[in-house]
Amino acid sequence: MASAAHWSPLAELLADGGSRATMLRLAPIVLLGGGLLVYVLIRAALFMLNYMRIQRGLASIPSAPGSLPLLGHLIPMITCVRRNIGAWDLMEEWLDKTGPIVKFRFLGTQGVVFRDPAALKRVFQTGYKMYEKDLDVSYRPFLPILGSGLVTADGALWQKQRMLMGPALRVDVLDDIIRIAKKAVDRLCEKLSHHAGNGQPVNIEEEFRLLTLQVIGEAVLSLSPEECDRVFPQLYLPVMSEANHRVLRPYRMYLPTPEWFRFRTRMAKLNQYLIDLFRRRWEARQMVGASRQKPVDILDRIMDAIEESGAKWDAALETQLCYEIKTFLLAGHETSAAMLTWSTYELSIAGEMADKVVSEADTAFGAQCQVEPSRRSVDEMLYTLSVLKEALRKYSVVPVVTRKLAQDDTLGLLGHSLPAGIMVACHLQATHRMYEAPDEFRPDRFMPGGEYDSFDDAIRAYMFVPFIQGPRNCLGQHLALLEARVVLALLHKRFKFTLAGGSAVRRDPSVIPVGPVGGLHVLLEVRK
């Protein structure tokens, strides 16, 4: 018999000449090992067959430059940040060099990236059911936060949730946004007034992030600014920051490091905080019953819709609601803050554009900013809106959205049919560069009769896609643009901004939504 220290099934079998008793004892181990080997071989064979099927399906599409055997485009994609460009900028280089659609691959993933308004229409509108959310790669690091919320859900669950949540973000809540945003910008102006004229730079991007979080916190949950400033920096912002780190370092999702445990703990605390809040609100609603007043916030509106649908309040509903609310918080603040930051950057360079925004603010808010304007007066601030739209075009804060093709698309994109299983990267940024002199900041493009209006009717809506288009378009786009018009106009009415230190401002290559590297540092003066 082999000693215990060197025991192995084979050694034991050889040592006792393969007696029947030993063979019987070893049979389960051999069977298990053999079964495992067969399973791995079958999985590998299926993977290879699928890989080759996709490769054949993509044969007609040119490959992006820089592919290596086995690794594909992995190395250029993970090292591009060192060249100060994002993976989305690298993809745009591929399109510039190769054509409007190119294929790429990394690890086991094969995909295509394209720029073309008609092809965007196919993905976002006519074939949207085939083009599902890409949960395997792009959204994976955010799944612990977003779960099966609106942004990441597909099929029947998405449809049900969109019907439930949609009205809460569309109708009369938009009137409340003007009031909430005005209060928030008044608080910010009070804070900034201590910096005006003192030569101390302010990181205005950071201020916009706090402001948009306060606006969304109040609009969705009626949280006071103090409560927002207490809860979010402790629980929500750190989990967001870790999820962002995981995009470029996916191994952080699996390694049980101290940060991994902190992420789990904070996530659990944030969920508990939200669920306690829901329960208190739901119970209070049941106590008040029919004498209830008009809804106070988005959560109230969602609860109205839940009651109307007859759904039972249970743990599953609480969990789903938790995902939805976190989705609103995530989707609703950093993107808006990035849009405000880039708009402020451009207005700080072009004084005459800032003057036009200020003149619209005078009309809507009064000379002393004392008026709380109606929806209509804010809707009439067309130039301010055009500044925001042009910032979204020029800086494409969401430069790419990705999908996974759920079935073969025989009509395909740009004349190429596409096989099921591929990643499809819709290059919004590259589409936004299909304008005249794309590097120039020209808000007039979006004024009535401007360049945007001159595009053909069939594709116009797909030439400006910061919120994408079609059934899965951004649910918060009206809220975001309304809030930002109030904030941008009032802030520039009160202060004149100049860039601090003349430092060059670069787009961050590592995080979406894309803001400036290190924030935006500005000097302020009270506007006369």
Ligand code: HEM
């Ligand atoms: C400038 C600000 C914003 C930008 C640029 C933006 C951009 C986008 C984009 C590109 C998508 C599509 C993502 C995809 O299909 O993979 C999206 C979806 C979404 N956004 Fe926004 N967003 C902004 C503000 C907001 C705000 C303020 C909210 C909520 C309060 C919000 C809520 C959502 C939701 C719920 C979806 C998912 C819609 C669905 O799939 O049915 N967004 N947004």
